[in-house]
Amino acid sequence: MNPPSAQPASAGHPLPGSADTGMPLRLLLSFSSPAYERRFVEHYVRFYFRYAQASLVLGLLLIIGDFAVDHLAAPAASANLLRLQVAVPIVLAGLAYTCMPVARKHWQPVIAGFIVALSVALFWLLSLIDRQGGAGLKSWVGILNFTFLEFYCFVILGLQFRLALWSGCLILLLFIGALGVDLGHSPGEFAYWSYHVATLFILPAGIGWWREYALRKEFAMRTALEDARRAAEFLAKTKSEFLAAMSHEIRTPMNGVLGMTELLMGSELLPQQRSWAETALMSGRHLLGVINDVLDVSKIEAGQLDLETVDFVLGDVLEEALTMFAQPAQAKGLELVGRFTPQDGETRLHGDPLRLRQILVNLIGNAVKFTETGHVELHATVFASGNRAARVLIAVSDTGIGIAPEAHARIFELFSQADSSTTRQFGGTGLGLPISRKLTERMGGQLTVVSSPGQGARFVVDLALPQVPAAGAADAAPGAPDRPGQGLAALVVDDNATSRQVLIARLQALHVVATGADGGAQALQALDEAAAQARVVDLVFVDARMPGMGGMALAAEIRSRPALGACQVVLMGGGQSPAELAHYRQLQIACQFAKPLRRADVRRAVKRAREGMHRPSDERKPAKQPVSSLRGHVLVVEDNPVNQCVVAAMLDMLGVKNALAVNGAAALDMLAAQPFDAILMDCQMPVMDGFQATVAIRQLPQERGGAVPIVALTANAGSADEARCIEAGMSAYLTKPVTLEALAATLARWLPAAH
Numbered sequence: 001m002n003p004p005s006a007q008p009a010s011a012g013h014p015l016p017g018s019a020d021t022g023m024p025l026r027l028l029l030s031f032s033s034p035a036y037e038r039r040f041v042e043h044y045v046r047f048y049f050r051y052a053q054a055s056l057v058l059g060l061l062l063i064i065g066d067f068a069v070d071h072l073a074a075p076a077a078s079a080n081l082l083r084l085q086v087a088v089p090i091v092l093a094g095l096a097y098t099c100m101p102v103a104r105k106h107w108q109p110v111i112a113g114f115i116v117a118l119s120v121a122l123f124w125l126l127s128l129i130d131r132q133g134g135a136g137l138k139s140w141v142g143i144l145n146f147t148f149l150e151f152y153c154f155v156i157l158g159l160q161f162r163l164a165l166w167s168g169c170l171i172l173l174l175f176i177g178a179l180g181v182d183l184g185h186s187p188g189e190f191a192y193w194s195y196h197v198a199t200l201f202i203l204p205a206g207i208g209w210w211r212e213y214a215l216r217k218e219f220a221m222r223t224a225l226e227d228a229r230r231a232a233e234f235l236a237k238t239k240s241e242f243l244a245a246m247s248h249e250i251r252t253p254m255n256g257v258l259g260m261t262e263l264l265m266g267s268e269l270l271p272q273q274r275s276w277a278e279t280a281l282m283s284g285r286h287l288l289g290v291i292n293d294v295l296d297v298s299k300i301e302a303g304q305l306d307l308e309t310v311d312f313v314l315g316d317v318l319e320e321a322l323t324m325f326a327q328p329a330q331a332k333g334l335e336l337v338g339r340f341t342p343q344d345g346e347t348r349l350h351g352d353p354l355r356l357r358q359i360l361v362n363l364i365g366n367a368v369k370f371t372e373t374g375h376v377e378l379h380a381t382v383f384a385s386g387n388r389a390a391r392v393l394i395a396v397s398d399t400g401i402g403i404a405p406e407a408h409a410r411i412f413e414l415f416s417q418a419d420s421s422t423t424r425q426f427g428g429t430g431l432g433l434p435i436s437r438k439l440t441e442r443m444g445g446q447l448t449v450v451s452s453p454g455q456g457a458r459f460v461v462d463l464a465l466p467q468v469p470a471a472g473a474a475d476a477a478p479g480a481p482d483r484p485g486q487g488l489a490a491l492v493v494d495d496n497a498t499s500r501q502v503l504i505a506r507l508q509a510l511h512v513v514a515t516g517a518d519g520g521a522q523a524l525q526a527l528d529e530a531a532a533q534a535r536v537v538d539l540v541f542v543d544a545r546m547p548g549m550g551g552m553a554l555a556a557e558i559r560s561r562p563a564l565g566a567c568q569v570v571l572m573g574g575g576q577s578p579a580e581l582a583h584y585r586q587l588q589i590a591c592q593f594a595k596p597l598r599r600a601d602v603r604r605a606v607k608r609a610r611e612g613m614h615r616p617s618d619e620r621k622p623a624k625q626p627v628s629s630l631r632g633h634v635l636v637v638e639d640n641p642v643n644q645c646v647v648a649a650m651l652d653m654l655g656v657k658n659a660l661a662v663n664g665a666a667a668l669d670m671l672a673a674q675p676f677d678a679i680l681m682d683c684q685m686p687v688m689d690g691f692q693a694t695v696a697i698r699q700l701p702q703e704r705g706g707a708v709p710i711v712a713l714t715a716n717a718g719s720a721d722e723a724r725c726i727e728a729g730m731s732a733y734l735t736k737p738v739t740l741e742a743l744a745a746t747l748a749r750w751l752p753a754a755h
Contacts, residue, residue, distance in 0.1 A: 239298060250291055251715035252640055255737035258284045259646030262740060266653065288737065293431040300438045307442060311468050312353035314392065315345030318380055319598045321360035325368050325376075326594035330573055333545070334368060335375035335496045338596040342509035344382040345599060348468040349390060355439050356463075359447070360394065362432035363459050367398035371456070374399025377498065390467040397458040403451040411449070412437045436461075485512030485606045489530075490539035492516045493523040493554065494572070495546045499596065503541060506602050512539070520549025524557060531563040538566070538609045543595070544573035555587045570605045572597060629655035629754035630747055632677035636660050637667040637693065638713065639685045643736070647680060647713070650740050655754050656747065664693025671697065671705045678750050681730065683714040683721075690714075691728045698729040709750045713738060 261281045269277060299305040322338045329336040360378070367376040376398045383391040403411060411433050433447075440447040440461055451457035490512050494500040500516045507514035517523040523540070530537050540558065544551035555569045568590040574580060584592055590608055593601045634651055638644050639662050651658040659676070661667040665688040667679065679697075683690040690712065700706035711732045712725040722733045732746050 249715075251288075251736045252643065254284065254288055254291070255715070256640075256642035256646055258288070258737040258739075259643075259650070263646070263649050263653070266740075284737075290431075293435060296435050297431060300435070305438075305442065307352040307355060309350060309352065311348055311350055313345075314347045314349055314380065314382065315340065315599055317353045317357050318345070318360065318378060318394070319596075321357050321364055322378060322596055323594070323598065324361060325364050326596070329368050329376060330545075330595065332368065332371075333373070334371055335499060336368075336596055337375055337377040337496065337498050337502065339377060339498055339502050340380040342506055342599070344380055347382045347384075347390065349392070350466040350468050351443065351463075355443065359436045359439050359461060360396070362436045363396040363461075366432060367396055367400065367457070367459075371398040371400035374456075375496065375498075384467055388467050389464055392461075392463045392465055394461040394463075395458055396461075397456060399456045402453045402455045403449065403457050404453050405451075408449055408451070412447075483511040484603065484610065485510035488512045488538045488606065488609055489536065490514045490541065490609075491523060491526060491537050492541045493518075493520065493546070493551075494541070494543040495519055496543070499543070503597060503602070506597075506599060507606070510603065510606055512606060519546055520554040520557070523554060527558065527561075527564055527567070536566055537564075538568060539570060539605060540567050541570045541572055541597075541605075544571055552583065552587070555589060559587055568605075568609050630744070630751040631655070631754045632747070632751035633657045633659070633675075634747070634751075635667060635670060635676040635679045637662075637664065637679060637685070637690065638682045639663055640682070643682070643713075647738065647743075650738070650743050653740065654744055654747070656751065664688030664690060664696070667693050668696055671700075671708070675705060676708055678709045678711065678747060680713050680734075681710050683712055683725065690730075691724065694725075694728045694730050711746055 258281065261277055261284060264277050265274070265281060296305065318338060318340060322336060325336060364376060364378060376396070379395045379397070381393045383393070385391070413434060437447045440463070443463055443465075445461060445463035448460050448462070449457060450460070485507065490507050492500050492503045492507070492514060494503070494516070495518050497518070500518070504514045504516055515526065517526055523542075527537055527540070542551040542554050546554075549557075551571055551574065555571065558564045558567055558569060569587070571584065571589050571592040573595045574584075574592055591601075591605050593605075634656050636644065636647050636651070636658055638647060638660070644660055648658055648660065659670060661670050663685040664681075667681070668688075670676075671679075681690040681694060688696075694710050697708065697710065698706055709731040710729065711734055712722075712730045713734055713736060714721060714725065715736045725733050732749070734742060734746060
């Protein structure tokens with residue numbers, strides 16, 4: 001690099017005061033090489049001043065050439081001549097920017113900015129540093145940091161430079177040296193300065209360009225990390241898009257499978273045919289559960305799992321989760337127990353009831369799956385505090401195979417189970433527990449486990465949720481307490497002590513005088529004693545499956561005794577086959593409920609006892625109950641032939657007239673031809689999809705159908721999909737596969753009931 005031509009500045013020329021301006025200065029530096037051969041190096045220096053405060057900071061831009069001259073003699077400038085004995089390392093030439101304080105009268109530190117090294121070694125050093133890159137020097141930006149001690153005019157000098165090569169590598173060069181300074185030069189003066197370096201040698205500890213390898217490695221690592229991050233983001237986006245597409249593609253045929261099976265269950269079937277249909281429906285729902293778990297995992301990993309916050313009653317969520325496993329537990333001969341006080345069950349909380357139920361369903365489902373004999377118990381306790389926040393502890397315990405302590409952490413990992421043999425024996429994806437823990441943590445709680453092999457397992461959900469005052473509690477009339485069981489007496493017959501005590505407590509909360517018996521013989525003895533004392537036992541809750549005298553045998557014995565004719569028998573558990581239902585009617589069973597009984601079941605039984613009703617009941621049958629008929633005309637916009645049949649059949653069962661459009665454009669034509677009371681709108685269709693059709697409908701005048709209720713029928717199950725439907729102008733949102741109950745409940749918001 002050749003220096004720009006410049007003439008020496010006069011000794012008395014003042015330094016400029018404006019930023020980024022300056023006068024050129026030709027600086028001559030002479031030294032003796034190790035062979036004492038006289039050579040000269042010429043350097044072109046340009047100064048720039050930057051005033052921070054009181055001229056304490058000087059900006060110096062130093063451009064150093066690498067050529068030698070053989071004809072130059074040092075000018076005589078005795079007043080400003082400095083002769084130094086200096087030890088410096090080899091420094092690479094290039095572009096340096098340095099800041100240094102100039103508060104003192106004498107300008108000792110500035111001399112450090114002019115120390116350069118062997119220019120003859122410049123290209124040799126560059127070739128060593130960037131031998132493989134071969135691109136050479138790009139720029140040299142450095143910071144001159146020094147601390148000086150004025151002790152016998154010595155300055156301790158430290159320099160740190162970052163060298164950027166065209167190959168992209170950043171090299172850190174660290175130089176440490178000491179130089180003696182002869183005070184005398186004042187700032188603001190230009191002069192020819194000549195440095196005579198009497199001794200020149202390399203300080204091995206001073207040069208830090210050995211860090212090149214580390215910096216190259218760091219640069220490569222950072223580049224690799226950035227590439228990995230971008231690849232991970234791309235994969236996450238691709239996976240989310242894939243899962244969203246697969247959700248739609250899987251849910252669409254699942255809607256046909258489950259919908260048609262559900263319709264089949266509502267028809268007249270032979271017992272064996274009903275059993276086959278039940279198996280198909282159960283398998284389809286299991287597959288749908290696996291699909292939902294996979295989608296939840298993808299949402300959790302992508303940070304897109306949203307929680308809703310609504311008011312809910314804790315007991316409702318607990319009982320919904322228990323009810324889902326009433327039949328599977330009964331089929332395995334397990335006792336399914338829900339243990340919580342009436343007060344805790346009525347506690348109103350603020351949070352996400354759907355996700356809480358999902359956690360409990362996963363835990364109870366695992367407990368039922370891994371337990372062959374014994375019981376599965378859900379125990380909930382609420383600890384209220386003065387600031388309206390409640391600590392909720394929900395424990396699910398079982399008498400199953402248990403979990404080894406070393407596997408406690410592994411069971412919360414995705415696609416993992418405590419032992420591979422359990423996967424072969426019991427099945428499962430290994431997603432339930434990881435999802436449950438993630439959901440619990442998202443809700444600000446913890447999910448822990450206590451278990452050992454052969455001793456069962458106990459999973460505890462610990463949450464802190466805001467407590468909501470009971471609705472209408474402040475407005476309740478003091479003289480009208482809720483006492484539906486006032487004056488009634490009940491006997492609970494159950495061999496399971498926990499189930500017996502829970503039901504007794506619920507009856508007592510309704511002001512029923514309740515006692516218990518652990519079997520048929522003890523129950524008959526208690527009933528005979530009550531009859532002898534002219535005490536009426538209005539209700540007898542009988543467990544269908546007890547050792548010794550079973551529930552049906554006890555009911556038959558009660559009906560055979562005239563003195564006990566006033567007793568209403570409530571059967572807990574039992575089957576739902578036509579033969580069993582006929583037997584219930586023969587024995588005058590007042591009610592038959594699945595275990596564990598819900599609070600609503602207990603209230604219903606008490607109400608029947610008070611009203612003196614003795615008719616059989618088929619409540620909570622696994623077969624679909626007839627739903628209320630509706631009146632109206634509904635337009636179904638759906639392109640899939642199977643889904644068309646399913647929705648049309650469900651609407652026929654509801655007594656609702658319906659018409660079909662295969663896409664959004666056809667729906668607009670049909671809406672222009674005749675009015676409809678509601679529209680069931682598929683979202684993804686050819687020609688015009690559901691979103692476009694909804695926007696077009698909402699732009700119509702009200703008298704032409706612009707305000708008609710539009711219910712989305714979509715196979716996408718994400719919250720973003722629901723938000724998109726609402727944003728488009730849809731009135732409600734149903735996820736495929738659609739159930740008859742969900743469809744009826746949604747349409748009932750706009751369609752009147754049939755009379």
